[in-house]
Amino acid sequence: MTNGFETLAIHAGQEPDPLTGAVVPPIYATSTYKQDGVGGLRSGYEYSRSANPTRTALEEALAAVEGGARGLAFASGLAAEDTLLRTVCKPQDHVIIPNDAYGGTYRLFAKVNSRWDLHFDPVPLGDLDAVASAMTQKTRVVWVETPTNPLLGIADIAALAQLAHDNGSLLVVDNTFASPYLQQPLALGADVVVHSTTKYVGGHSDVVGGALIAADRGLGDELAYHQNAMGAVAGPFDSWLTLRGLKTLGVRMDRHCDNAERVVDLLLAHPRVTQVLYPGLEEHPGHEAAAKQMKRFGGMVSFRVEGGEEAAVEVCNRAELFTLGESLGGVESLIEHPGRMTHASAAGSPLEVPADLVRLSVGIETIDDLLADLTRALG
Numbered sequence: 001m002t003n004g005f006e007t008l009a010i011h012a013g014q015e016p017d018p019l020t021g022a023v024v025p026p027i028y029a030t031s032t033y034k035q036d037g038v039g040g041l042r043s044g045y046e047y048s049r050s051a052n053p054t055r056t057a058l059e060e061a062l063a064a065v066e067g068g069a070r071g072l073a074f075a076s077g078l079a080a081e082d083t084l085l086r087t088v089c090k091p092q093d094h095v096i097i098p099n100d101a102y103g104g105t106y107r108l109f110a111k112v113n114s115r116w117d118l119h120f121d122p123v124p125l126g127d128l129d130a131v132a133s134a135m136t137q138k139t140r141v142v143w144v145e146t147p148t149n150p151l152l153g154i155a156d157i158a159a160l161a162q163l164a165h166d167n168g169s170l171l172v173v174d175n176t177f178a179s180p181y182l183q184q185p186l187a188l189g190a191d192v193v194v195h196s197t198t199k200y201v202g203g204h205s206d207v208v209g210g211a212l213i214a215a216d217r218g219l220g221d222e223l224a225y226h227q228n229a230m231g232a233v234a235g236p237f238d239s240w241l242t243l244r245g246l247k248t249l250g251v252r253m254d255r256h257c258d259n260a261e262r263v264v265d266l267l268l269a270h271p272r273v274t275q276v277l278y279p280g281l282e283e284h285p286g287h288e289a290a291a292k293q294m295k296r297f298g299g300m301v302s303f304r305v306e307g308g309e310e311a312a313v314e315v316c317n318r319a320e321l322f323t324l325g326e327s328l329g330g331v332e333s334l335i336e337h338p339g340r341m342t343h344a345s346a347a348g349s350p351l352e353v354p355a356d357l358v359r360l361s362v363g364i365e366t367i368d369d370l371l372a373d374l375t376r377a378l379g
Contacts, residue, residue: 005065005181006250013060014243025057027240050228054236058243059211062201065180065246066193068213070220072227073239077176077196078104079232080210082112084192085141087226088170088219091117093140096131099124099350102149102174103343106351122350125155126286128163135167144190145174146183147290150302150338150359152277154286157293161189176200176329181253182295186215192223199329200299203245203252209234252331255364256299259333262367263360263374267303272311272378274356277302300328301360302338305378309355313337314379316358321365321373328361333370335360335377 003011016023030052033045045051055073063071074080085108089095097109099122109120123134125144135142142164146155157173164171172192173185179200185193195201197209214220227233234242260278267276279290280297290297305311315335316324322335326342336342338353346352362370 008064009061009249010247012064013057025054025240025243027236028053029236048236049231049233052233052236052239054243055234055239058234058239058246061243061246062180062195062197062211063213065249066175066213067184067186068193068215068220069217070224071211071213072220072223073197073234073242074210074212074227075232075234075238076208077194077198077210078108080194080196080212081105081108083226083230083232084172084194084212084223085113085118086116086230087223089113089118089140092138093118094136094138095120095141095143096123096125096134096139097143098122098145098148098153098155100148100151100153100353101143101145101351103338103345103351105143105145105174106349107345110349111345124153125160126153126289128156128159131160131163135163135169139167139169141170141172143172143174144185145177146286146293147177147279147298147300149177149300150343150353150357152177152279152284152300152302154279154284154290156289157183157185157188157190161191165189177300178294178298179249179253179329181250182257182298183293186213188293191215191219197242197245198327200253200256201246201249201329202242203249203330204241205327205330205332207238207241207245209238209242252364253296253299256362257296259364259367259370260297260299260301260360260362262371263301263362266371266374267301270375270378272305272307273303274306275304277304299362301362303358303360304354304356305358307356309337309339312356312358313340315377318379319373319377321369322360322377328359330361331364333361333363333365
């Protein structure tokens with residue numbers, strides 16, 4: 001029998017504790033483990049950088065909900081990204097990234113891995129011809145965000161997987177914005193899924209973490225070797241919090257989507273809003289691909305306002321129930337100005353975002369309250 005998403009999120013890797021019958025995996029706050037003789041590891045545990053039972057439960061659950069062969073949990077999303085890149089790439093390799101990637105991802109490529117002689121090109125991933133033209137014999141990875149952060153662009157995962165594999169490249173999909181509940185990149189041909197589990201998977205703005213899920217067991221084992229060698233692992237309490245969040249991901253995402261759709265309706269009708277960016281809109285250039293590969297269209301909404309940068313900043317400052325803050329995917333609604341906040345590191349680059357852009361992470365509060373707050377903020 002194949003279990004559904006919500007069943008996997010609640011039960012995969014989370015059998016009741018054999019000693020007490022506790023239905024929630026314990027927090028194993030230990031750094032080391034008693035061995036049964038020299039070289040005799042009990043259940044495979046020796047040192048908590050290498051493995052910890054609480055982290056194992058999370059990693060097994062993440063692999064299950066993404067349909068992967070192996071999952072790995074990290075201290076942050078960027079720690080996961082860096083470990084992946086240093087596992088599968090070598091100096092002088094080439095990576096294609098989205099032309100509106102997350103600012104932290106761009107910073108990792110431009111300011112950190114470029115010093116290691118890893119080359120990259122930002123490309124509009126919705127344009128398959130542009131992607132094909134940008135590929136070289138040294139293109140090791142096609143790096144996908146869909147939807148993208150913060151412009152909510154959509155890339156066709158299956159089509160890009162075909163292009164990447166025809167070139168001998170890997171397809172990596174950052175699935176943070178969609179979550180594994182709304183989108184299953186590995187089933188569409190991706191080789192690795194990346195998450196900032198800080199966001200929708202954790203879902204409560206109380207833990208920072210990251211994850212990699214590999215389709216292939218061999219690649220998963222390579223990533224696990226580097227995870228241990230590099231050491232940026234998720235701690236047991238962080239793993240426990242993330243696992244707790246994963247259990248309710250399905251029901252939370254349904255409410256996030258419900259609320260986001262109502263927010264989009266308000267923004268479309270508001271005279272101060274010049275553009276609404278949401279893949280659920282039929283006029284969105286990526287709508288057809290999103291409808292094909294996503295269950296629903298998510299809880300992230302971006303929009304542009306008349307009056308330019310200062311007007312956008314004012315909207316952010318006037319909001320009250322929408323909390324002014326970075327990050328996303330928590331139960332509470334957030335508002336931010338990407339140009340000055342999450343994407344400041346992309347200023348002056350090809351990934352610079354419009355100055356009049358506002359990004360919303362629509363939470364699960366009472367929708368009428370959110371609409372009233374946004375109406376006040378827009379003036």
